[in-house]
Every structure is written in structure tokens, then in C-alpha cells.
Amino acid sequence: MRDVLARAATVVTVAAGLALPPVLAEATDGWQFEITPYIFGAGLRGRTGVGQVTADIDSSFGDIMKHFDSGFMAAAEARKGPWGLAFDSVYFRLKDQGTRSWEGPAGIGSATGDLEATVTQLVYQLAVAYRVRDDSTKLDVFGAGRYTRLDTDLNLTTTTGPLLPGGTRSLSGSADWWDPVIGARVLLPLAEHWTFMGYADVGGFGVGSKITYQVILGANWQFAKSFAAKFGYRYMYQDYDKNNFLWDMAAHGAYVGLGIGF
Secondary structure, eight states: OOOOOOOOOOOOOOBTBOOOOOOOOSOOSSOEEEEEEEEEEEEEEEEEEETTEEEEEEEOHHHHHHHEEEEEEEEEEEEETTEEEEEEEEEEEEEEEEOSEEEOGGGOBGGGEEEEEEEEEEEEEEEEEEEEEESSSEEEEEEEEEEEEEEEEEEEEEESSOOBGGGBSEEEEEEEEEEEEEEEEEEEEEETTEEEEEEEEEEOTTSSSSEEEEEEEEEEEEEETTEEEEEEEEEEEEEEEETTEEEEEEEEEEEEEEEEEO
């Protein structure tokens, strides 16, 4: 069974893979730390599949919120001198999300019934960064490992014909993998207390995903010594197709977070 469910944007982060880079205070000789809880609101567009059954999803953020079951997102960074460590964590669960279309073997598809998907995604990313420029404009390059865990349940709610393989109304599948990732981040002062942040990464290279990449454009407002409001736009894409599990997904939308430095 094959076809389409998930070029997707989620209320995560993927990302996935996903890292929402925080901004720390000016460099000192000691360690600096920042924790950033955040929300990534997006719609889903793309494909997912279990075995020979695939499904198409094209959902706005409003559609996703109707089916949002649970989720948590947070980033953390530690820095000393030019070196930094960054960690990003994304967890979300969408329950009974309707698919736009689906297809199975022998042409079985949307005409025979309505398919709903329950998707649980967990993404961890750990990065090592090095600051190659550290004046008014700051530039970091990094290497990272991105771990993704996915569980997908496909449930046929109504039917006028053949059921799913084996005569069942539901299929379940899961997958987990690691992606090597490389990227860069630039921090550019815009005005007093305001900083532009641009971030991009690419990875996978067939090790886990065929390809995964992410772009973030945003602004940070340092409204207090230890607090920064962060908001902008994030796009993350993952293309994984192994072991009878398909995840061809794009997640894109606005994010908002609060950076807490100490």
C-alpha cells in the first residue's frame, strides 16, 4: 500500500529536528546558560505511510489545533568563550487528524472510506557550536546529531468497500533514526535591545533521512537583563522512507519563546 500523508507542519518541531537557537548575553570568561521554552505553531503538508498505505495531509495551524493532544518544546544553550553546546527538544501528539486523501494496494483509497491519522513525534537535537565572528555581528557554525522518533496510527472510520490490508480498519507503524546535521547562525543587532537571528541547517545525507533541512528567521527582544522575548518564522523538512515507514514532511509557521539567562 502506498501514497501520501504528511508534508507537515506541526505544533511542535521537528523538527526536527528542530533547534530554536537561543541568544546569550555578551561573552565572559565564565560559563553562560540560557533556557528557552517556546511554542511552534504551524500547519501540516506532506505524506506519511505505514507499509503499503500512504495518506495525504494538508492542514492549517487551525486544523492542527483542533486535533492537538499534547506537546512540549524547549531549547537550552551553554557557552564559554567561542564554544557552545545547544540542546533542542520537541514533543507533540496529534490525534484523529483527517487525511486529505489516501491510497492502498489495488487502488483502494479515499473513495472507500475516510482515513484518520494519530501522529506522535519526538525530536532531540544536540549541537556543538563554534563562534567564528564575535564583534557586533556574531556568526556561529556547528555540527549536530538530530534524533527523531515517530509513531503513526492510521484508522479507517467509514468504508464502502475493501478494508485495509488484512481486512482491518487500522494500521500502526513506528520509526526512529539519527541524522547528522551541519549549520550556521547569525546574530545581527537591529536597534537597542533588538537582534535579528538567522539560522539554517541541512543533514540526513542518507544516514537516517534522505534529506532534512531547517530555516529560522526571527527577532530577539532583550526586555530585561536575564529575559528575552523571541519570535519569528520556522520551516523544517524531513524526508525519511525506510523499513516500510514513510515520513515526507514539512513543518512551517510562527514561533514564540522566552529566553531565560543565568
